[in-house]
Amino acid sequence: MSVFTTRVLRLTTGTSESVTDLTRECERFLHEAAGGGDGLLNIFVPHATAGIAVIETGAGSDDDLLAALHTLLPADDRWQHRHGSPGHGRDHVLPALVPPHATLPVVAGRLELGTWQSVCLVDTNKDNPERQVRLSFLG
Incomplete structure (x- = not known):
């Protein structure tokens, strides 16, 4: 018998x-939802201007990611999508580079992340600070 449970985080x-590191929120959700079982955790952000990344945090990698995105997607007037802050089109x-979702393995109720991996919300949109992230467990 399969179990499906979902929760929306508001950030x-x-x-x-x-x-923003979401790993602890994911682990708290799985503690309740997975019941010690195996399955998959899907993390989804229903926004056109944010994404989910699995990266190292706290050692500068999160700042490096933002710097790389600035290089790849400069906040200038080259974008055809022009509402909002200057450069908002980027x-x-x-989400074409940092997808709005990730699906991760859950074993014995715990995320199977590598030693230095964290689940993170990447948000470059300064115009909309209110975000939702949907966590869904299928086991």
């Missing part, structure tokens, strides 16, 4: 570009 990311291209 405020602020008025600057950010990488935020709408972000």
